[in-house]
Amino acid sequence: MAGHYGWMADTDPDAFRALIGIRRNMTFDERFRQFLEAQKNGSANQLADGLLEEIARWSARGEAEDLDDDITIVSIHVTDIS
Numbered sequence: 001m002a003g004h005y006g007w008m009a010d011t012d013p014d015a016f017r018a019l020i021g022i023r024r025n026m027t028f029d030e031r032f033r034q035f036l037e038a039q040k041n042g043s044a045n046q047l048a049d050g051l052l053e054e055i056a057r058w059s060a061r062g063e064a065e066d067l068d069d070d071i072t073i074v075s076i077h078v079t080d081i082s
Contacts, residue, residue: 044075
């Protein structure tokens with residue numbers, strides 16, 4: 001079963017450390033685009049939940065810890081209407 005970042009548990013730890021190093025050097029725009037790309041086949045609820053998890057990870061807080069401010073997320077699932 002895939003774990004964090006979609007990697008398997010038997011992935012070489014050096015490869016995982018390299019990925020973390022690359023992500024630390026990414027700009028916000030790059031990370032947000034990568035996040036959206038990874039969520040493109042999910043539902044609007046999955047996108048919102050994933051975004052909250054990513055914010056908790058970015059802020060170095062646990063998922064169960066409250067943030068210092070409120071967050072409003074509007075997530076809409078759009079299908080091809082053409």
